[in-house]
Amino acid sequence: MRCATPAVRVRCLAFEPDEGLAVFTTRLTLTALDAADLDTLAARDLLAHLARRTGESGDGYALRDLLARTGVRHHLNPVQGAALERALAACALGSATLPDVLRNRLEGALGQAQEVLNGSPFDPARPEEICLGATSELRWAPDLSATAEPRT
Structure with missing residues (x-):
């Protein structure tokens, strides 16, 4: 019979993930649950905690x-x-579509990036014109060859 040790349960319950660690902590807790007898009160508490935390993370x-x-x-x-199913559906994982609000924000950001790139003096057809680390004859190329004086 499999059973989770009380120490594992306590650590999983006490561990609150930082930003970006939701998947790791979910998988860690699922691993602890794999080692547990899910019919025990301790495992059910751990699962309830995991479900709440995962749902809140979105x-x-x-x-x-x-x-x-x-x-x-x-x-x-x-x-x-x-x-949890509704929260997962709202994430649109695997749907190959974006909600209109997010798609509009993305298209706006891409439009702004295109404007910046179009206003850039760089000609993608002539990448040899960029001379990083050396003085260039071109007015727009920065002179990166000068070094700063050491501070005393």
């Missing part, structure tokens, strides 16, 4: 990993499972 990859575990998914209550 991280699509963490949500997908949590919901993909059949044994774990089976032990979620139906309301919680449905909420």
Whole structure:
């Protein structure tokens, strides 16, 4: 019979992920749950904590990993499972589409980048005109050969 040690459970419950670590902490806790008997109170507490934390994170990859575990998914209550499914759907992972609001923001940013690039003196057809580290005959090329005087 598999069982999670109390120390593992306590550490997983106490561990709150920093920004960008939702997938790691979800997978770490799922690994602890794999070693546990999911019918124990300790494992159910750990799963409830994981489901809450993952749902709050809104991280699509963490949500997908949590919901993909059949044994774990089976032990979620139906309301919680449905909420996690909705959160995952809102992330649009694998849908190959962006919500209109996000698509408009992305298109705006790309338009601004295009304007900057179009106003740039760099000619992509002539990359040899850029002379980094040496003085160039071209007015727009920076002179990077000068070194700063050491501070005393």
